[in-house]
Amino acid sequence: MGQLIFKGNIIFATAPGELKICAKSHIIVKDGTVEGIYERLPEEYGQEPVKDYGERLILPGFVDLHVHAPQFFQCGLGLDRELLDWLSDCTFPAESRFSDPAYAREAYTLFATEMIRQGTVRACIFATIHKESTGLLFEILREKGIGAFVGKVNMDRNCPGFLKEETEASIRETEELIIQYGGHPLVKPILTPRFAPSCSGKLLAAIGELAEKYNLPVQSHLAENRREV
Ligand SMILES: [Zn+2]
Known part of the structure; x- marks a missing residue:
């Protein structure tokens, strides 16, 4: 599957009734699993392609x-x-x-x-x-x-x-x-x-x-x- 990096306004639930909002952040997915969410893309990923969704929301399925x-x-x-x-x-x-x-x-x-x-x-x-x-x-x-x-x-x-x-x-x-x-x-x-x-x-x-x-x-x-x- 490899690696995918998306950028956008990321929202997910950390617990029932609690939403975490990561505005204009990056989400790194490796082999189908979320590796992490970062406001600034870590340096080692600096050269990797990023799919930028601008102001749109990125939600869990x-x-x-x-x-x-x-x-x-x-x-x-x-x-x-x-x-x-x-x-x-x-x-x-x-x-x-x-x-x-x-x-x-x-x-x-x-x-x-x-x-x-x-x-x-x-x-x-x-x-x-x-x-x-x-x-x-x-x-x-x-x-x-x-x-x-x-x-x-x-x-x-x-x-x-x-x-x-x-x-x-x-x-x-x-x-x-x-x-x-x-x-x-x-x-x-x-x-x-x-x-x-x-x-x-x-x-x-x-x-x-x-x-x-x-x-x-x-x-x-x-x-x-x-x-x-
Ligand atoms: Zn039924």
Whole structure:
């Protein structure tokens, strides 16, 4: 990766609620890691090229702790509905399109490109139930250099037939993705049972075993409205 030097108004948080502002300063990045921030560039870097952003701000990248990549294309739609109606009317039909890997490749490329444009460089991501499309999401994020946890959604009950997994297949495909895409330093698998209503006890137990076997984190949803309970 080598070395990069940027100049501008650098802002970052030293602790929750505390911002440090380094006006018209230099930030030196070596092999992807910040080496230091200096008001005056140290002498030994005097001959190195500096990318000068003038009066602009230089911020750390944003981290999105919960995002559904396939829902990027329905942003703001159906928000007059409660969760369960929104899922059945808007979201499940939109997610079913990811059974087509060609569509997934195009959609996830747009999603990752927009993430970078918005300054989001790390994320915990829900994909869909589809193994091949989720694999493509791993690959696209790797190519873009975005750090992420990526989860193939598990769902074997209380959902439309076109998104309902067979329990055994859901477990098997989840493990296959873990084996295929685990071990990358930046883009890693995360177990992703959608939420309790859409996962049988057998499926949840198997996901727990996978979490233990591969020492993986788990993401899901807690109850978000009364009709779920
Ligand atoms: Zn969610």
